Amino acid sequence: MSEEFNAETETFMGVPRKKIPWYPIINYSKCNYCMECDKFCPHKVYERRENEEKKLIIKNPYNCVVFCRACAKTCAPDALLFPDKREITKLIKQIRAESE
Amino acid sequence: MGEKICILPCNGLDKSLGVIARQLALEIIKKNPTIELICPVLLNTGDQIYENLLKESKIYVIDGCMTRCATKLIDKKGLQIKNRIFVPDITKKYNIKPGKELQLEDETFKRIEGIASDIIESSKESEGLEIPQALKSEEIEYFKVKMDKFKFRVPKQGYFFNENDCWIKLQGNKGLLGITDYLQTKAGDIMLVEFPELGLELEQFDEAGTFESTKTVLPLISPCSGKITALNKVLENAPELINQDPYGKGWFVELELKNFEEEKELLLNGSAYFELMKKKLEKDQKERERGDEK
Numbered sequence: 001m002s003e004e005f006n007a008e009t010e011t012f013m014g015v016p017r018k019k020i021p022w023y024p025i026i027n028y029s030k031c032n033y034c035m036e037c038d039k040f041c042p043h044k045v046y047e048r049r050e051n052e053e054k055k056l057i058i059k060n061p062y063n064c065v066v067f068c069r070a071c072a073k074t075c076a077p078d079a080l081l082f083p084d085k086r087e088i089t090k091l092i093k094q095i096r097a098e099s100e
Numbered sequence: 101m102g103e104k105i106c107i108l109p110c111n112g113l114d115k116s117l118g119v120i121a122r123q124l125a126l127e128i129i130k131k132n133p134t135i136e137l138i139c140p141v142l143l144n145t146g147d148q149i150y151e152n153l154l155k156e157s158k159i160y161v162i163d164g165c166m167t168r169c170a171t172k173l174i175d176k177k178g179l180q181i182k183n184r185i186f187v188p189d190i191t192k193k194y195n196i197k198p199g200k201e202l203q204l205e206d207e208t209f210k211r212i213e214g215i216a217s218d219i220i221e222s223s224k225e226s227e228g229l230e231i232p233q234a235l236k237s238e239e240i241e242y243f244k245v246k247m248d249k250f251k252f253r254v255p256k257q258g259y260f261f262n263e264n265d266c267w268i269k270l271q272g273n274k275g276l277l278g279i280t281d282y283l284q285t286k287a288g289d290i291m292l293v294e295f296p297e298l299g300l301e302l303e304q305f306d307e308a309g310t311f312e313s314t315k316t317v318l319p320l321i322s323p324c325s326g327k328i329t330a331l332n333k334v335l336e337n338a339p340e341l342i343n344q345d346p347y348g349k350g351w352f353v354e355l356e357l358k359n360f361e362e363e364k365e366l367l368l369n370g371s372a373y374f375e376l377m378k379k380k381l382e383k384d385q386k387e388r389e390r391g392d393e394k
Contacts, residue, residue: 013263013366032200034115036166042316067264067305067321073188074166076117076198085305093366 012066015095022088023061024071028054030079037071037080045071104157105223106150108138108173110164110187116198117187118164120212123204124185125162127216135160143173158182160223166317175291180337183223184292190215222297240347243374247381252281254374255347260364261373262305264321267347268355268367274329275360276351277308279320282377284346286384287313290339295331295353302326304363308353311342320352324363330354 010017023045024037033055038046047059066088072080107129112122129137136157138150154177161170162185174181191198196211204212242253259267265283268275284290292312302308308322332351335341342350368376 040166040317065264068319069307070310070317070319073186073192073317076115076165076188077200078192078197086303089305089366 010062013092013096014099015092017062017066019095020066020088020092022066022083023058023064024069024080024082026054026056026058027079027081030077031056032077032079034076036074036076040074041071104134104136104153105132105160105182106136106138106153106157107160107162108140108143108170109162110170111140112164113202114167115165116200116202116204117191119202119204120191120196120198120208121162121164121170121185121187123209123212124187124190124216124219127212128219131216132220140170140173154179160185163187171292171312181292182336184294185219186294189294243370245374245378245381247385250285252285252377252381253347254280254370254377256370259347259370260323260367261370261376262321262323262367263376264305265377266308266321266323268323269347269351270357270360273357275324275326275355275357277320277322277353277355278351279311279342279346280373280377281346282380283318284343284350287311287318288315289313290342293335293339293342293352295333296328298328298331300328302328302355304359304366308355311339311352322355323367324355324360325358326355327358328353329356 012020035048035056038048038056043060043063043065045058045060045064047057049055049057067085069082072078072082107125109125110118110121112118112120125137129135136153138153143150154174159174159179159181160183161174161181163170164187166188171181171184190196194211194215196208199205240258241256243256245252254261255267259269261267261280265280266277267280268277279287290311290313294310294312296302296307296309302322302325304322304325306322306325307319308328310317310319312318331353335350335352342352344350
């Protein structure tokens with residue numbers, strides 16, 4: 001089973017995880033492929049692609065723990081971007097209100 | 101306090117962040133010559149030259165990256181770290197772009213001078229802080245569940261939780277923050293805590309510090325917004341209290357609350373968090389079973 005499997009049914013604060021766009025985006029112009037983020041993340045968010053131009057990709061974005069940015073601390077060239085926390089909180093509130 | 105301080109930086113020859121760690125240590129001892137510098141390479145040879153200094157001093161380490169060589173050297177000796185400076189935090193806070201080269205730019209040199217002064221100042225401020233009375237864990241009533249050899253508890257009343265497994269316990273217009281039994285068990289033996297700065301203003305779900313175990317480094321995600329008004333400095337010398345008493349003596353920081361009534365809407369009470377935690381435990385068990393099958 002792929003790591004994506006859980007994300008299909010997972011919720012966060014009562015909102016389907018797939019409706020919350022919280023995951024890192026790699027800025028490839030800065031990334032030096034040190035792979036520190038992948039070594040750190042226990043949730044298999046990243047995947048290495050040794051023989052491709054982009055040697056690291058976001059394989060399982062919805063495995064990322066909402067509001068966690070711990071991997072970004074490992075990134076010396078500051079190549080990992082996360083969404084604005086306030087925007088995400090607003091979105092979660094909005095989806096919760098709609099489903100009430 | 102009058103107690104000596106010694107400082108052990110990263111060797112600074114591997115990554116640009118390491119170069120900053122090394123330079124920062126040099127600036128700190130230049131500004132305060134009573135602080136003694138420890139060479140990581142010499143220490144690692146097992147040389148006894150630092151034996152007494154390490155035992156008699158408060159140990160500061162400066163880690164350049166997540167490899168955390170300086171921290172590991174001190175852990176290996178079974179000694180306690182008083183203050184850990186993590187360069188990626190510094191570069192983010194002071195908006196320094198480390199670059200890919202091992203040579204620092206002139207501008208970065210100047211910035212490091214200022215950071216060294218800030219570190220020396222904050223080491224003075226952290227002495228003699230007034231700490232709010234820790235929670236009396238024996239008075240807490242818990243929901244309990246057992247999974248394998250571990251017992252997991254969740255306080256029945258007075259605590260609010262976010263889904264990142266962190267709690268807040270209200271005390272008037274303030275709240276104490278910590279992590280849950282579930283998170284401390286998952287993290288394993290906690291070796292080190294990193295506090296946010298006193299007075300820092302947090303938004304709801306901002307990071308209110310990090311803690312480091314033998315397995316990982318994790319953030320404490322603040323359930324509420326507010327201003328940091330106290331730090332549980334006891335954890336610097338006894339981080340294991342988070343494992344032993346996560347809802348009591350293992351509290352992490354105190355927050356002056358800004359908007360609790362509205363933010364409460366996104367938090368769980370004890371019984372709701374207990375249900376969520378049980379689901380997390382079941383999921384973890386299924387993942388372990390899948391792992392065993394492979």
